[in-house]
Each structure stands twice: as C-alpha cells, then as structure tokens.
Amino acid sequence: MKTAGFLCYFRGTMAINKTKQDVLRDGGKLFVPSLSLDCVIFGFHENQLKVLLLKMKNADQWALPGGFIYKEEDIEAAASRVLKQRTGIDDIFLQQFHVFGDPARSDKKFHLNMMKKDGVTVAKDNWILKRFITVGYYALVDFAFALPVPDHSSVACEWWDLHDIKELFMDHKNILHKALETLRLQLNHQPIGYNLLSQKFTMPELQKLYETILDKKLDRRNFQRRMTGYGILKRLKETRKGGAHKAPYLYSFDLRKYKKALAEGLQGGW
Amino acid sequence: MKTAGFLCYFRGTMAINKTKQDVLRDGGKLFVPSLSLDCVIFGFHENQLKVLLLKMKNADQWALPGGFIYKEEDIEAAASRVLKQRTGIDDIFLQQFHVFGDPARSDKKFHLNMMKKDGVTVAKDNWILKRFITVGYYALVDFAFALPVPDHSSVACEWWDLHDIKELFMDHKNILHKALETLRLQLNHQPIGYNLLSQKFTMPELQKLYETILDKKLDRRNFQRRMTGYGILKRLKETRKGGAHKAPYLYSFDLRKYKKALAEGLQGGW
DNA sequence: TTTTCATTGCGTCGTGATGACACAATGATA
DNA sequence: TATCATTGTGTCATCACGACGCAATGAAAA
Numbered sequence A, B: 001m002k003t004a005g006f007l008c009y010f011r012g013t014m015a016i017n018k019t020k021q022d023v024l025r026d027g028g029k030l031f032v033p034s035l036s037l038d039c040v041i042f043g044f045h046e047n048q049l050k051v052l053l054l055k056m057k058n059a060d061q062w063a064l065p066g067g068f069i070y071k072e073e074d075i076e077a078a079a080s081r082v083l084k085q086r087t088g089i090d091d092i093f094l095q096q097f098h099v100f101g102d103p104a105r106s107d108k109k110f111h112l113n114m115m116k117k118d119g120v121t122v123a124k125d126n127w128i129l130k131r132f133i134t135v136g137y138y139a140l141v142d143f144a145f146a147l148p149v150p151d152h153s154s155v156a157c158e159w160w161d162l163h164d165i166k167e168l169f170m171d172h173k174n175i176l177h178k179a180l181e182t183l184r185l186q187l188n189h190q191p192i193g194y195n196l197l198s199q200k201f202t203m204p205e206l207q208k209l210y211e212t213i214l215d216k217k218l219d220r221r222n223f224q225r226r227m228t229g230y231g232i233l234k235r236l237k238e239t240r241k242g243g244a245h246k247a248p249y250l251y252s253f254d255l256r257k258y259k260k261a262l263a264e265g266l267q268g269g270w
Numbered sequence C: 001t002t003t004t005c006a007t008t009g010c011g012t013c014g015t016g017a018t019g020a021c022a023c024a025a026t027g028a029t030a
Numbered sequence D: 001t002a003t004c005a006t007t008g009t010g011t012c013a014t015c016a017c018g019a020c021g022c023a024a025t026g027a028a029a030a
Helices: A020-030 A075-087 A108-118 A172-186 A203-214 A220-230 A255-264 B020-030 B075-087 B108-118 B172-186 B203-214 B220-230 B255-264
Strands: A031-045 A048-056 A066-070 A093-100 A133-140 A154-161 A233-239 A249-253 B031-045 B048-056 B066-070 B093-100 B133-140 B154-161 B233-239 B249-253
Touching: A020 A031, A020 A066, A031 A075, A031 A172, A031 B031, A048 A075, A048 A203, A066 A075, A075 A093, A075 A133, A093 A172, A093 B093, A133 A172, A172 A203, A203 A220, A203 A249, A220 A233, A249 A255, B020 B031, B020 B066, B031 B075, B031 B172, B048 B075, B048 B203, B066 B075, B075 B093, B075 B133, B093 B172, B133 B172, B172 B203, B203 B220, B203 B249, B220 B233, B249 B255
Parallel strands: A031 A133, B031 B133
Antiparallel strands: A031 A048, A031 A066, A048 A154, A093 A133, A233 A249, B031 B048, B031 B066, B048 B154, B093 B133, B233 B249
16 A cells, blocks of 8 residues: 655645646646645544544654645645545535634745755745645544545555544644544534444443543434434444344434434434 | 726735836735635624625725735635725734635636726736635724724725615625625624724613614613623713713723633533 | 603523433343 | 343423413504
8 A cells, every 4th residue: 555655745636647846836727726635534443533644754743644736726625625534524524614824834944954855956936835824624534434545755654543643744733633623513413423433333322422522522322312302313224243231222413404404414413 | 085996906005106007016026825805894883783894996885805815825814904904903803714615706708897997907926816615704893983094995985884785896786795694693692793893882872783783673671681681791880961861871891701601602502 | 740651671481402310221251 | 040230211300482362551543
C-alpha cells in the first residue's frame, strides 16, 4: 500500500504523471494560492473512534489528509476529491467546520527543511512557501469500506485511535480538536451513525458510537428509548449471533426518515 | 457621512492616502490572494432585526461589508478591522460561520463593468479579477453605538430591516441567509443579547429580540421563566417609566455568568 | 379624581422528555 | 443442566416546557 512517497508539501494533489519539480513549479498556476483544506476523517472500529492520519515522509510526524483547491474547483468538490483519494469512498458525509487563518500556523522553515532532505530546490517566492489559510472539513466514513491510501507526501496512511494521538503536524491537533467539538454539538441536532456503522448494527454498537464521540457513559435503557423515539431506526427480525451472551437485535436506518431528520434537525430548542 | 465613493472592488481595504490605481496595482502584493471576507452585521432597533449594508457606487445594488486579508494578518483580526471601520465599534461579538467557495460566485464581468464606468483600467491578470473565496462572519452589535461608515467602494452605509432586503450583490443574499440560519441555531446553545441590547433592558425587549431572530411569537410568561432560569440576568430595582402601561423592570446581564454560559453552552442535549 | 385597560409579574396545570433503577428473558459458556 | 453477563421492556420521580389564569400596575381616558 505504500507509495513512492513524495514530499509533504504536495498534500495529495499531485497529478499522477508529474514529477515533484513539475508540481512545485506548476502548483502556483494550478491551485488557488495560499489556500488549503484539511480533512478530519472519522471512522469507527472495535468500539473506538478512529481518525485517518498520514505519516509524512522525511519527518517523524503525522498529519491530517489535506490538499489544495484547483483554480476552477468548488471547495466542497476539492474536499470530496481528497477524501476519495485517501479512502476510495465516494459519497460520504462531509462537513466544513472552521477556517484556520492564523498567520503563524504556516511553517516555512519546515517545508524548506523537508525539501532539503529530499534534495529539491525551489525559488524563494515559490507558492508552497507562502502563508496558508486552511479550511477544515470533517467526514464520517464506514471503516469497513475505507481503503487508506497515502498521498505522495506520505509514507503511510493509517487509522489512529483518538486517545493515542499526541502531537500532530503544525496546528493539526488543534484542527482535530475543533472537529471533534463540532461533531459533539452536531449530535444534538442531527442523526449520526449511517456513515459510521455498517448497514446492520446492534443497539449496543450504536450506543458505543455515541459514548465514544461524547467520551461519556450513557444509560443503556434510556439510550434505546431515545434513539427509537427519533423514528429513524428499523428493527430487523435478525439478531447478531456469535456473541458470548444474549443475541441483540439488528437494526438498520430508515434512510428516508434519516435524511429527513438530517435536513430538518432533531430536537428543536426554540 | 458620505465619502468620495470609490469603486466596490476595493471592499473597504484601501488605505486612506492611496488612489484607486495604487490599490488596484498593489492589492496583489498587500493581500492574501483570492480570499476575502464578508460580514453580516446584525443590530437591533425599534424591535426589528437590522443588517448593515453598503450601497455600491456605480451600481444600484447593496452589498455586505467586506474586505481582504493582509498578507500577515490573522483572519479574525481582519474581520474585526472591517467591523471597526464600518461601525466604529471595537470589541464586538464576531463569529465565523461559513466559507463560500463556489467558483461561479465571483463576477469578473461585473468588476470590469464597474471599472469601465469609473474610467479605471487594469491588466487582464489583475488580482481583483481572480476568483474569490470568501469567509463569512456574523457580528452582533449594539445599534445605538454603531456609526455606519461607507467604505471607498460605496456611497452609503445603512441599516436595513431584514424583511426589506430583496436582492444583494453576488451571492450576498445567500451569505446573509446562512448567517441567520447559524444565528438561530446558536440561540439554543449560547446566550444572546449582551451585544445587541443596551446595558439595561426590559424583559419584553429581550423577548422581542428573540422573536425577531426566530421570526416566531413566544409566550411572554414562558419566555420569562426560561430566561431567568438561565441565571445570567440581574433584575434591577428600577423600572422603565414612560411607557403607556405598567412599567416593566429593567434587567442587565450578569457578565461573569453570561460569559461562562457563552463558553460552556446553555442546555446540554447529551 | 376616578375609571379604564393594555401590559406586566407571578403562578398553576397537564404533558412529555429524561435520569435512575427493577426484572424477566436470552443464549453461549461452564 | 446450571450459570451469568447481556439484552428487552417497564416503572417511577423529576424536570422542562407549552398553554393558560389572575391580580397588580400605571398611564391615558372619562
């Protein structure tokens, strides 16, 4: 699964038949200048919330998958493209959540150092050395269907348990934190799970998902009452056999009602 | 209050002693390219929600106040700067809410037409003619303290009643709509009013604010119970005399508790 | 001065959502 | 066959909220 491993400053946007030098030279013509996007891709596996990270080449650091926006490309489309490239998944839940525009967030020295290690030289005014403002997106994907693929700047693309992530490239830890905060707030307004779980799932599995996102234990019985109360679940006649104990019922989402709830929001407030 | 009225493509960022030509020539060096910000500035007056709009020169159109980001400027600071320039108010509630990145949102022909009317010519690759991605901010300000000032691209800066706004420049109507939608959602999580009302206010005034934002009538007695329940209000011993009927008590916010509620959120959900 | 009356302050009632907890049913494992 | 953690369902008290009643207020009208 490992690729040739180009430089991190390509951020996954290099066209297949181009060389590093080509992209460094042409990037300024291809992309919207000074603007990037970063994706916090959440998955759920073995009752743990996971985030997809890239191990950067020539540096012992992990980073969020990101990319640049082509000059005539919609930014939503650009985010979708990055996700498709990293996970192979097409039609996924994707949400813009914040813009990070601190001028100090860019790290010119880091890039210069990386290029030096790679034996690449660029002009002093090269586009990659400019300050970058980045748009944060978070995505919810089905862990089972995702095929993590490193980009040309990285040597690995792996799922990380949220609790194990200590430090990330630049301000990516901060971006991740903000994404999680937004996700937690979204739980109150929008149904979640369709994009993170398999088609069929048990109530304990769904509950674990909520508990992991919220980092909080929930009462099993109250959770069931609340979820079924939303009216977006269909209880199947099958049960999940194979567990060590009583076999729980399988559920699936009523997609029509689920999408209606997504559009209209769950509980009102005012 | 009306100023000389330069072109709209300066978006309020032109330095005072520079000519139009100067900024058009230097903008590419001064600002982060292809990126702008637009502010939806809400005020509250005579029981109506107002939005600050600019009437553009050489066009019978109104637009949101906006601006560009200096190359080494934080985007939050840039938004604050724009607000300070348009309203004279310093320390205001300001919140980023969305990035608008549709490549079709920019209107090259419009700018060319405007410049033609103004007798200004620029190179075909001038920075102002590029595609622009804009970051939306909304602000809540005390109507009484705001002194609307047009920027160099506009001939007027006025408060508009939300209901009277029909069409706006480019996609600004859409931006306004999204801002209002966000504000309505925020009502459920955050206290509001400190930035929109005077220091002292009556409960009916606060209720009117909520009703206007939500575009919905609320029960007077239930509203009072709910608001006092938040514990962020201080009831003063004064009443507002002069009304045609029973004088209502005056309230003010307990700023310490108000800010605590801002930071922690109001009702929990999960 | 007295009366009028819209507005204000405070309270009640019923409903539904929520948190805490009880108990029987299930089904793989011992 | 017995065990026992887990699951399905229900109960109860509490609380938030919407709908509404009623007396107090105080400027305007009589």
